[in-house]
Amino acid sequence: MRHILFSLLLIYTTCFAQDQTEAYKVPVSKSIKIDGSIQDWKSIPYLSKNFGINLKPPYTDIMSIKMAMDQEHIYLLLNTKNHVGAIKDEAFLKILFDVDNNKATGSDENLRLNKYVKAPGFEYAIPVKLNNKAVPYYDIYNISKKGTAPKKVVSYSADSIMNASKGNYMEIAIPFAKILKDEHTISRIIFSEVGQESNWKDAKSYLNMNIDFSDRNKKEVMSVEEKVALQEKLESSFSVAWIIVLGLGLSLFWPAIAICKKAGFSSSLAAVCIIPVLGPFIFMWIICFNNWKLHSSFCAQEGEN
Numbered sequence: 001m002r003h004i005l006f007s008l009l010l011i012y013t014t015c016f017a018q019d020q021t022e023a024y025k026v027p028v029s030k031s032i033k034i035d036g037s038i039q040d041w042k043s044i045p046y047l048s049k050n051f052g053i054n055l056k057p058p059y060t061d062i063m064s065i066k067m068a069m070d071q072e073h074i075y076l077l078l079n080t081k082n083h084v085g086a087i088k089d090e091a092f093l094k095i096l097f098d099v100d101n102n103k104a105t106g107s108d109e110n111l112r113l114n115k116y117v118k119a120p121g122f123e124y125a126i127p128v129k130l131n132n133k134a135v136p137y138y139d140i141y142n143i144s145k146k147g148t149a150p151k152k153v154v155s156y157s158a159d160s161i162m163n164a165s166k167g168n169y170m171e172i173a174i175p176f177a178k179i180l181k182d183e184h185t186i187s188r189i190i191f192s193e194v195g196q197e198s199n200w201k202d203a204k205s206y207l208n209m210n211i212d213f214s215d216r217n218k219k220e221v222m223s224v225e226e227k228v229a230l231q232e233k234l235e236s237s238f239s240v241a242w243i244i245v246l247g248l249g250l251s252l253f254w255p256a257i258a259i260c261k262k263a264g265f266s267s268s269l270a271a272v273c274i275i276p277v278l279g280p281f282i283f284m285w286i287i288c289f290n291n292w293k294l295h296s297s298f299c300a301q302e303g304e305n
Contacts, residue, residue: 023186023210027224029068032075034173036165041077043228044068052193053204057082059195060092060130065207068224069176071216076172083168084134091127091194096143098122098188099180101210108146113192114200119143121188124179125150128161128172136161136170140178154178176216185214 024047031040047067055061059082066077078093086092096119098106103121113119123144130136137157141150161172180187191207199205215221222230 023212024067025212025215026067026069026074028215028221029070029075029225030223031225032068032070034075034159034162034171036162036171038077038164038167038169038171041066041068043224044077045224047209048191048207051191051207053195053199053202055082055193055195055199057085058087060086062093062193065191067211069213069216072176074174074176074213076170076174078170078172080168080170083130083136083163083170086130086134088130088132088134091129093128094190094192094194095126095128096122096190096192097124097126097179099124099184101186101188103188105144107143111143113190114194115197116200117192117206119190122190124153126174128170131157135163136172138172138174140174176213180213182217185217186210186212 027044029040029044032044033040044066046064048065050063051065052062061081062078063081064079068075083092094113096113098121100106100123106121106123107119109118109120111119111122123142125141125143126138127141128136128138135157137155138161139155140153142153143150145151156173160174161170163170187210189209189211193199193205195205
């Protein structure tokens, strides 16, 4: 028995360790719009909850990042501070995309994110800036051609990036059509909080991740909002289930006492008499509705098929 338990523990810890090294799977959303409201971001998990370093004015400080997508756009929600009085028309955030997750293609080794950090193997750079009214905008640059200067592809503002109406948030929409092709599923991305030169040596100023965009190509995939709604439904069903189990148990308790007395057993064993009836029912209900990782995986797979 000990060997079996140890084997199960080893399998679990191995799986957990592998999960930590996998690419971040971007959740699909069917409700996010660039409209100045952050209510539609409630179901979206953090890509980085404690991003960057604590920058002081006049530098825009990014405190957290959320990421979601639909079939056409990547969406980012930045929680910021200091941006109202921050430096204008200079990048406060740089985003680099290695769209094919291949360091052998894209920018050459001489391209730098700044004077301390080289950026080989990237295809696109997106600097995010503020205009004179502290309204954010961004440009997309193609940096994939070795030995040539970055080429501006397009600029976006207004309907693609804006400040939230409440709180220090910025919503950003980046169209897939400008950076990723359908065959690109996992990309390497660097988020760089710019600040001043003295901050560029701090590793906390950078977030380097592999990002999994594969769900965007699937015809039927469960959105993060649908998953949350399903989870709430399961939790509600689980609570109702225990009420049913308790009610059923109480309703069977007195008949069980009578059966025990007829069989010559002590009435204190009535609870034992109920176990054969309630046991399988409780076991199956827990398997179906308990919030286990295995169950969540099955739910997600069902939505993706």
